[in-house]
Amino acid sequence: MEKTVYVKVKENIVLSRLKRGHIHRFQVHLSDNALGVPWKLPVIIVQGKNKGKVLGITAAIHGNELNGISTIFKLINEIDPMKMSGTLILVPISNVPGYLKNQRYFSDNVDLNRIMPGKDSGASSSIYVHHFIKKIIKKFDYLLDLHTASLGRVNSLYIRADLEKPECRNLAYLQNPQIIVQKFDEEGTLRGWANDNGIAAITIEIGNPNAFQHKLIDETLLGVLNTMKFLKMIDGKVKNLVKSTTICDHSFWIYSSKGGIVDVFPAIAQKVKKGQLIAKVYDVFGEVREEIFSSHSGIVIGKNIRPNCDAGTRILHLGI
């Protein structure tokens, strides 16, 4: 059924002015495109009946990483604002120009998740994130930033978080991932900026780009609802979902050294042994140019699935 809903364009959102027990939908003006027309960020705010914490969930800051969009849509259907405390701020498409072009980067080909918090003058990407931080992210108490693997790669459902920060470790352990990886907050990332500014934040990597993978989306949703229970935003018992989760104290990529046609063997979330054959690189005549062996024992967090690769391609993301 088609229905046309008029959605207000806002310059700013004032949470205290939004009616409680209600779901609000806005487009927030961040910066302008080459037509002089605003880039409008879709924002859904679930304002609970009672006061409480503000949980922000951002998706598609890389414009082709789409599983988080469906996670947010499913979450809205699960929540009754009349039975909720606090506020959910949901941003299903954080990188609007990237989403329109089905690409990771902003319209000026910059990775938004490397330049946070941006500047109020300078490159178009920098201005966009400056307003994104100022108008949206600063309102959060907690942040779950939803991502997927990059183009040409596939991921497990895994968490990147600085487990040495107690609040981030808590957030990570409330989710329902296959793998949790200790990651210090990288400068320029949304998670890094948030954690430096008093907003406890983790990154949730949900499977593959350019797709809706409903099994992984539903597992992510369980973790989000668990987080809301922990933050006393909704009723219910907090569950221990990490019983079968592998926790890694670090991770790294194994690269090819030759170019050619690459075939990577282990499956996602499979355990591999030190010295195990993990990939072969063929020449264009089908002769093996390189055999790649795992340098350590560990678990497969992500892997390359694009066969045509230059020398020095990321082959396998190994968690230790």
Ligand SMILES: [Zn+2]
């Ligand atoms: Zn991403």
